């Protein structure tokens with residue numbers, strides 16, 4: 294009977310659409326949007342690279358600000374950078390380019406609403422999960438400039 298067959302194919306069509314939508318919404322989209330799966334030593338490297346914020350950094354003639362100014366780190370070894378504020382005033386560690394790490398978000402202490410400024414004696418930590426060169430500065434004291442280079446682990 295034609296109307297019966299038509300009813301069955303309509304139901305089959307509805308089921309097929311529902312299954313496709315379910316796959317798209319519950320499996321396809323979450324997989325596409327998921328953060329990449331990275332090795333543990335990149336997410337949580339065995340070592341820190343420490344940058345000191347020099348005393349007197351808020352004064353341009355101080356000459357010494359982020360020490361070392363050019364940090365050279367290795368992915369999977371010491372790609373977690375810790376800035377220690379050894380000065381007597383608050384500073385920021387702020388990306389020059391708006392860089393957003395694929396795992397850890399914007400490279401900017403100001404992005405942390407609980408502690409946007411690195412207070413005297415406090416520290417700011419950021420883990421870079423991609424090889425690259427990342428320029429940064431202090432927002433209130435633009436003469437304070439530095440760079441973190443993260444290189445491949447060739448070991």
Ligand SMILES: [Cu+2]
Pocket residue numbers: 350351383384385431432433434437
């Ligand atoms: Cu500063």
